[in-house]
Amino acid sequence: MTKAELENKIATLKMDYIRIQGDMEKLESVGRNVEATERVLIQIEEELKECNQQLAKCPS
Template sequence: MPTKKEIEERIAELKMDYIRIQGDMEKLETTGRTVRPLERELKAIEDELKTLRNQL
């Protein structure tokens, strides 16, 4: 089982990924391109964050 510090580090990484993907989505949306794959990625990050927070 990961340590509290490892969980917190993973949460920080996921938050950075989430912010990056949101920016990518905004760029794609302005050009009228599909964002479905990125939406699925965000959902997966949200699910992992929820799991990690429950472990804390």
């Protein structure tokens, strides 16, 4: 992936993370189970970590 592609992917993942985090808060407020949502957030965090590592290796 190019640097621009990685930056776009990171931005998209961050937006998804924020949206899902909001959804999780809504679920919690009505007493729903949030385990599946937490797993999705963990997956996004791992993907962000990988993308940031790749981005650090890209030439400026």
